[in-house]
Amino acid sequence: MHRRDLIKLGAATLAAGFEPALIASAAALAPSSTIEQWGFFEVSLSGPSTGNPFKDITLTARFTLEHRTVQVIGFYDGEGIYRIRFMPDAPGHWTYVTASSSPQLAGKTGAFTCSPPTTSGNHGPVTVAQEFHFQYADGVRYFPFGTTTYAYLFSSDEDAKLSLEGMKSYFNKTRICVLPKPLGVDKEKQILPFPRSGASNDLTRFNPAYFQLLEKRLLDLQKYNIEADLILFHPYDAWGYKNMGSDADDFYLRYAIARFSAFRNVWWSIANEYDLVKTKTMSDWDRFFRITVAEDPYSHLRSIHHSGPIYDNTKSWVTHASLQRYDFEKTAERRAAWRKPILYDEIQYEGDVDRRWGNLSAEEMTHRFWLAIVNGAYASHGEVFLSDTGESSWSDAGRLRGESAPRIAYLRALIEKITKLGLTAPETAYYLNAGTPNELYLYYFDYHRPARYDFPLPASVNFSATLVDPYNMTSTLVPGTSSGKSRIALPNKPYQAIIFQKVSDNHNKSTDAAKPDIPA
């Protein structure tokens, strides 16, 4: 490999505007460099810049660790630069060799050492765990408490900074669009993914600066351990991108996968409100899933978000359901039907705009998160408030103005504290609860406000009881321990919770199984 062909990652990412701190783990790449596990390795090569390199040149590389070989696809980044990105998933000595339709790019070889993770918070990509839940690749549990910032990736640095400030304090996932949506300014002045002349798109080429901006933002999210639920297609189009034709769709999709899949915090959301994209058919959506499965070497999470009819989430390429619903009481039947994790990714927005979906109180948003959790599922936040000059939405990047976010973060911290396993709701419960039999029971009383309740706890275990006020964010330990049927006085108001956690075995009682929570 000619030294001149290799442009160090440090220089490349700096050129794209990456902050130096973010690339520390992968910086100073040399043929014998060290990259942390699930870090970001990039080979940059100089090649042809004539014709249409996006279309004309093929480029792949095979990365090998001992007996294993992973093939990844490279892409053209403009100005004669080609890149191949790779996220190593196992420590050891990796080597690679390129292949290309261009002799200039073919047969390049190199090597690097993959170390265990060194960056704080690097647990690898998120995967499905125990059928209905999630974990990072290193086995650390991940509970999605996400938000929605559709325009974050392509909005102004100022707006994106404000948006990130809000996200990093409260959320560990966000839903964001890869293709642009109108930002309320002159739509022709927005940075766009394809070259545009007047009202005409050149769909045979990309605008590398657009994607470089997105990647900078993706790394910003990664820095704060925020998963990027990348929406690949959506109906909020002002430039004709929802009607490009299937060749251009696939061309774009493959390019996005080639660019983004080496980022460990990427999830693929094939579409937002797929059923509102009237220019595509179900076979298009299925094909996008198949392409994603084929071209993403890391099997990042895959879902598709609907508005009306829910996509058939039993299809093998769907890793989890991404729903626009708030009928959480149907979670059990959905789990039974799909056998996959369920994310209620749009449960309406906290805010004050005039559309029905955009004016939840902070109380209602908090309430919906609790309902999702005690039904054994997860939820996503969103926010949209009127500005002085008209409509403005934090979801579209900007300052966080609502009051539910800290309550959601409070719930997240609670869940992360009380369980390493995901919560499962029993099939029959008199009052909503979720947990782990004989270990943990989290009750959420919804609109109910009994003065007291005889909790049907197993008699073989001693439990601590903690009263939780979800909106006021207070936890109050009940003195003593509880075992068997236990009467506990409850606050005289709705939307309260109580957590029972195992303290010890109760050797005074014969072992018995947890009773279903149905009082006589």
Place this chain on the structure above:
Amino acid sequence: MHRRDLIKLGAATLAAGFEPALIASAAALAPSSTIEQWGFFEVSLSGPSTGNPFKDITLTARFTLEHRTVQVIGFYDGEGIYRIRFMPDAPGHWTYVTASSSPQLAGKTGAFTCSPPTTSGNHGPVTVAQEFHFQYADGVRYFPFGTTTYAYLFSSDEDAKLSLEGMKSYFNKTRICVLPKPLGVDKEKQILPFPRSGASNDLTRFNPAYFQLLEKRLLDLQKYNIEADLILFHPYDAWGYKNMGSDADDFYLRYAIARFSAFRNVWWSIANEYDLVKTKTMSDWDRFFRITVAEDPYSHLRSIHHSGPIYDNTKSWVTHASLQRYDFEKTAERRAAWRKPILYDEIQYEGDVDRRWGNLSAEEMTHRFWLAIVNGAYASHGEVFLSDTGESSWSDAGRLRGESAPRIAYLRALIEKITKLGLTAPETAYYLNAGTPNELYLYYFDYHRPARYDFPLPASVNFSATLVDPYNMTSTLVPGTSSGKSRIALPNKPYQAIIFQKVSDNHNKSTDAAKPDIPA
């Protein structure tokens, strides 16, 4: 007619414990007495007291006004006294003649003059009006805002008095059981409808004192214009009354109809939670309806209340649906299916007990009433709070302790003020509203809290706008008038309402129809 045969109503009702004030309208009955329209006329006759007069003796009377004759059925009231009751529905000179299997009771004749109503609040019995609503027989609109006091009729005078105190301040209807339910005291010490010896019921006779007590309570309700939704069968039995067999069922039902149907404030609720009475079949329920239609000369309102499966409310004998549901969003489809008024008669209870149905906050109860109303239906209140000594329920007679009742009365007063017609919800509405096109629009924003909204009012009418806070019971007039698409600032909190009322025609605008409430 022998003067001795006629025991004056005044004396009879006083003997049963009726307060003198209540019988003023029908007192001083003489052969040529005057009874007000929808008042209470009673013929009392002395007859055989040997054998089983309840079973052995038939007694009817034919009441005639000009060309019209109404046949009514009499009953044995114990101690050799037989009664025939009649509610005249038209002014004029009425005559009657009795028929009986006993020569002592047959062929008795008499007459009275029926005057227009003289008692304040006497508008006659309630009937269905305009398909989905109600009115009194005199055409005055009646909007049911009811409560639930199952044990009111047979509870202690002290409890009943407390219960009535609560009801009379807030409600114009209550659901009450005719057959007893356990009152928490020794069940054998309760007053019972059938003679009982040890654990054995004599189902061939009645205990007149039981029914006399009920009638006293019915008149107390009537005094305060409270409709008595009489539950004829129910599953809350401690004496074997839910398993009497069909002969005894029918015998009891006919006796109840003979005794109660002349009270103008009676409605027939064939059963409460009919599907929980496992000893009866659907053909039993249908038969009870048919008997009620046949034996009640006044066609009082008829419904049947369920727990799980809803009775087929399309059946001709059902006058309105009495539901145990709070899925108000299904009202439109139910109206379309049944073409009858819908009463959500059990929407759970305000209270603090441990059962799921018994611990709503006052806010939630108030909210549910508003949802019922803006969906074009009606609702009933109920209450159950823990006492110091255990469970006690105002629904079962006693002091009113919750805080929703004044809010419900506030809504009732509002509805009575703004419309003489019932409210109808449009088939498609962006935000929940009900009213009368071009006259009245009542919006209830549920959990939504838009900072403002562009209300799609018709341009041909000028409207006043009044902001209503349902829980705080405040109404605030918005300055000026609104016409056509009208932007109005709204309070920054959920569960708020706004009322648009026609002030004048807007002659500046061309006449147009009200637009469906769906913003572009």
